[in-house]
Amino acid sequence: MNDPFGRKIDYLRISVTDRCNERCLYCMPEGYKGWAQRPDHLTAEELIRIATSASRLGFKKFRLTGGEPLLRPDLATIAAGIAALPTTTSLGLSTNGTRLASAARDLSNAGVTSVNVSLDALDTDTYRRVTGGRLADALAGIHAALTADFESVKLNVVLMRGVNEDQLVPLVRFAAEHRTPVRFIELMPLTRTDVLSSENFLSCEDARARIESELGPLETLPDYRAGHGPARYTRAQNGALVGFIGALTTPDFCGTCNKLRLTADGKLRPCLGRHGEIDLLAPLRAGHADLDALLTEAIANKPEDHTFQTDYVPSRPMTAIGG
Template identity: 45%
Template structure:
């Protein structure tokens, strides 16, 4: 198998987050305005044959892990066909998906059969009323049923992602963590990131503050991760079936081990979540670039991958070029 490309800081780039849509059926307060945003035109979105070609090109370069993202990927028509097609690429070692869970109840079994074995679901609260307030949609029960359907389908691990916001859901840190006693889930707590400068400083809670809240549940024991270059630090409570993950892009950033690229739904390659520059892969594809030319374009972008993000700079926060839903997380 081809060795993955490396960047100027000797990081092995073996993971691609691949957005297949900018559309979402929720309107989370930390992600987008209540009225939504202008949608990309149909012709601006990568077609499935273009997505599949990109997946084949990057796996031939040595990238062995792909995660399907959005917006909300499950809203795109024929998503099971796409997942099955990507899963069939011989060099691919891991195919996963991130979803808000609203449509997961009816699609979980099909996703598993298509070849996706790892799934991340956003779950910021266990309170239906608060869920409606955060997401602006009253569908907590659908999401919970989707998580249970994924559990029954055989997904392992199921990772539940909670963005922790002071004064919004930080009083539920312990309750969310206790899910790991009932289910073999990975409950992951993510520091609030400054995509909306106006309320960032009031809402931010550091990873150390989150850990302090978790210690009220019981002793946290650090555990090794099989995905050692992922963003989370892992812990477990004695007697728990699942794990706790702490993701701290602000207070304890994981840039030194970053192994990922991102492709947006409109075909732009980003070497950092908070990059200022993008590489237009869609234009190259549609102008008839060969696989070798596409590889050169991707390698050139990797050669310019920054050493780290600059989120700790207030000036940088105001210059973030895309909101999260338009990047793919």
């Protein structure tokens, strides 16, 4: 199905939980306990039912996110149910990787085809400062993913001025060594508004300049795509694929957006950078949900672009929206 601006919408990102075992600076505010205000999230059966409806409407690409999706003990069941849908061509997982070492093989067997792992630093202290977690656990998860039968494993790095600038080059070298793409992502004002200040915001352009100052020019790959998202890719002289996701500085960033988001508490969100949501949980639990119609409504309501640089004020943090 096409949205009002002619974009084909065939990608559903599904948050299975807003819980997380880390507390990243850009994702979860101090003291956030959103899950305590409701009895549960969408069940595995409900999630698969929504994905089945999306499949009937032509959705082919799905991604399981959080929070940290591996906190759900039934994640492999959810994955297998979505992987079995007749239109599914891609089933991704976004994770911090800290619980992936013991789960990678089972998820691959369940039908997960790609894994994106957040890795904001290779320095132990910086990683702990950003996430509150243990770098060793994340690295163990990455290595497990690389030896499982996933079609692709990619690394995600959120750019934070004054926090992980000195980690960019080591991360590109790590990506080259392990033959996995690394993507650098601009901060978005989803959890805090001060991320756009000159003290905190690091643009993709500045990140690229820093990488090139040490590793030499990056070769722009205008036609290369390593997935279904908005990353613009380059190749470093050491062979690493380096992507940039510049939601704040790329003029046509939303021009090819092909996705809807489903939050863990059952809200369908047409745009990450706008507040409009459609409730699926209440009609599901009441037994009268016309999911095809609600998904169609969300596509019809999809805006042309986000409002991050104009009037966007966070209403709930990234962990409650879904990564």
